[in-house]
Amino acid sequence: MRRLLFDSLLKGPVTEAPPAPDPDALAELAQAVNRRARERLGRSLSIRAVDAGSCNACELELHALNNPFYDLERYGLHFVASPRHADVLVVTGPVTKNMREALERTYAATPDPKWVVAVGNCAANGGVFAGSYAVVGGVSKVVPVDLHIPGCPPSPRQLLAGLLALLETAR
Amino acid sequence: MTRTIPAFESLAELADACGQVPGHEPWPRIVVDAALWRRLGRQLAQGQWALLGLWGDTGRVHAALADAEGLLVATLECPDGRFDSLAAVHPPALRLERAIRDLWGYEPVGLPDTRPWLDHDRWGVLQPHGAATEVPATGADYPFLPAEGESLHQIPVGPVHAGIIEPGHFRFTANGETVVRLEERLGYVHKGIEKLLAGADLMRGAELAGRCSGDSTVAYALAFSRAVEAALGVEAPPRAHWLRALMAELERLANHLGDIGAVCNDAAFAILHAHCGVLRERVLRAADAAFGHRLMRDRIVPGGIVGDVDSKGFAAIAAVIDEIERRFPALSELYENTASLQDRTAGTGILEPGLAARYAAGGFVGRASGRAFDARRFAAYPPYTRLAFPVPVLKAGDVDARVRIRMLEVDASLSLVRQILERLPPGELWVTLPAGAGEGLALVEGFRGDVLAWVRVASGRIERCHLRDPSWFQWPLLEAAIDGNIVADFPLCNKSFNCSYSGHDL
Numbered sequence A: 001m002r003r004l005l006f007d008s009l010l011k012g013p014v015t016e017a018p019p020a021p022d023p024d025a026l027a028e029l030a031q032a033v034n035r036r037a038r039e040r041l042g043r044s045l046s047i048r049a050v051d052a053g054s055c056n057a058c059e060l061e062l063h064a065l066n067n068p069f070y071d072l073e074r075y076g077l078h079f080v081a082s083p084r085h086a087d088v089l090v091v092t093g094p095v096t097k098n099m100r101e102a103l104e105r106t107y108a109a110t111p112d113p114k115w116v117v118a119v120g121n122c123a124a125n126g127g128v129f130a131g132s133y134a135v136v137g138g139v140s141k142v143v144p145v146d147l148h149i150p151g152c153p154p155s156p157r158q159l160l161a162g163l164l165a166l167l168e169t170a171r
Numbered sequence B: 001m002t003r004t005i006p007a008f009e010s011l012a013e014l015a016d017a018c019g020q021v022p023g024h025e026p027w028p029r030i031v032v033d034a035a036l037w038r039r040l041g042r043q044l045a046q047g048q049w050a051l052l053g054l055w056g057d058t059g060r061v062h063a064a065l066a067d068a069e070g071l072l073v074a075t076l077e078c079p080d081g082r083f084d085s086l087a088a089v090h091p092p093a094l095r096l097e098r099a100i101r102d103l104w105g106y107e108p109v110g111l112p113d114t115r116p117w118l119d120h121d122r123w124g125v126l127q128p129h130g131a132a133t134e135v136p137a138t139g140a141d142y143p144f145l146p147a148e149g150e151s152l153h154q155i156p157v158g159p160v161h162a163g164i165i166e167p168g169h170f171r172f173t174a175n176g177e178t179v180v181r182l183e184e185r186l187g188y189v190h191k192g193i194e195k196l197l198a199g200a201d202l203m204r205g206a207e208l209a210g211r212c213s214g215d216s217t218v219a220y221a222l223a224f225s226r227a228v229e230a231a232l233g234v235e236a237p238p239r240a241h242w243l244r245a246l247m248a249e250l251e252r253l254a255n256h257l258g259d260i261g262a263v264c265n266d267a268a269f270a271i272l273h274a275h276c277g278v279l280r281e282r283v284l285r286a287a288d289a290a291f292g293h294r295l296m297r298d299r300i301v302p303g304g305i306v307g308d309v310d311s312k313g314f315a316a317i318a319a320v321i322d323e324i325e326r327r328f329p330a331l332s333e334l335y336e337n338t339a340s341l342q343d344r345t346a347g348t349g350i351l352e353p354g355l356a357a358r359y360a361a362g363g364f365v366g367r368a369s370g371r372a373f374d375a376r377r378f379a380a381y382p383p384y385t386r387l388a389f390p391v392p393v394l395k396a397g398d399v400d401a402r403v404r405i406r407m408l409e410v411d412a413s414l415s416l417v418r419q420i421l422e423r424l425p426p427g428e429l430w431v432t433l434p435a436g437a438g439e440g441l442a443l444v445e446g447f448r449g450d451v452l453a454w455v456r457v458a459s460g461r462i463e464r465c466h467l468r469d470p471s472w473f474q475w476p477l478l479e480a481a482i483d484g485n486i487v488a489d490f491p492l493c494n495k496s497f498n499c500s501y502s503g504h505d506l
């Protein structure tokens, strides 16, 4: 293990420069975030991920944000275990009818001010599952959404650009 | 009066005795009567054959059986909507029959557990594949199995979990710290995929199949495409076969690396998580460079593959293989030599080989518990018949064995990718599909185990498609493996199984 640690010291981190905040996302968010919220939150946001019926690929890319290349925490963004600790809900999936209530309850358990980020095409409008008897078809049909990050799944860079835009606006 | 039916020595003998339904490829399908269906159930219960799938269809149910030589689909017509429960004698069929009951409304007579499974009383429709009656969605309570005894307490977990993972409910009954019963409740991410597939064209079918379980998008697209190709009697061109295998091995590498790191992370050993995370990311980037998508989604379609790989793409894959070969040995060595980590993984969450065999558990879950089954060998699909690769098997059945199987399979996949890069044949990437009709079955080895796909197609459309995730036969075993362990070791056990919620719930 000492070798591994030593090598890591010599090689330097693999962590990469951040992408620019997504300009479209900035515009969408400008309306969503008010001054008071900015003052209260400073430059750090706690994120709670809710899988509302995803195929699990959106989760894989959210996970990737924590790997050393993207290192989400350096921006003051981190995933938390409970909605009660969260400022932001990141929701994936078309919202299955079997998950609708759990999503509503998670939203209700998140203290104000809060933002909802819908991640992936499914979360936008049901994606390929739209029209099924088992899905509601989009997060905004269940809870208010502040930002959509499209993709199937969105890449970690796209996710990061969207979340950084949120941070810029929520500052 | 009941007819006595002799036991069949093999599935081939059974197929010969019954006569095959024409137009079902590449393995036979037979139609059986109720007496023979019961006979099959008994032979399943005796462990003579493995149950690889059980699904509903219009007016009938199908069971996929396997013996050492091959596969067979047995069909029972049930025009009155009733069939003899296989689960009554062979428990691995239990959740499958509960799902058939929810989706089709057929009644498995003698089913030991008649609680709904995928239907949480939220859809607003009953039996969506059957009568599809509209009903109010009331979200009725789900009665969990009782566990009684002095000083027992229950811990409900989920459906929303603490990490970035899929939703499902776990009901623990514990005595102090020790788990005396775990009961899973799944179905939260049921999206109705099989209903969306019915009537869809083949391209939409591939798109949906590739979204059953995102981590196995390549395996699902491959299983679906192979089943369609079998049904239509076409063969994808050789180069497509080899590039499909290249994607499948990259998918296996990425997932195994991610899992190894995640198990170590759950044992609070973050350095391996970080290093494995770097290697996983590099694999995904190479996949992106070569195939234009990090998870290689929507690249495999019935008839072949979409888009070739350019020299830059191959160079990216070769580079990542070099890097993993260089760096992975130090990581496995660190895993082996860290006593505090071994202390958590060795002897934890033991799955008995007998249970793994009975449930025909696929993938690393089965192979860490002595079940030497790999669909790449068993179903012998191209190009694996021309590639050399080991199928590692261990007997210990604990978290440690499931990690080690993955490590050995990382090595095997590295070697497979090398062989593919060296010997990839030139040529076409796809063939035009004929507008015929037929039924096809495919079994493909995903990183998690064997994915089964069954289709019936006619004039370019899917009439019925069933996709069975390996998790169907692994989830119930997690309940057994956690028995007697402490609650705090559940995340470790769960991660070492890494079952798919979405693939199971469909």
Ligand code: SF4
Pocket (backbone or CB within 6 Å): A053, A054, A055, A056, A057, A058, A092, A093, A094, A119, A120, A121, A122, A123, A127, A151, A152, A153, A154, B211, B214
């Ligand atoms: S958007 Fe795509 S990746 Fe995300 S959950 Fe939906 S199908 Fe899966």
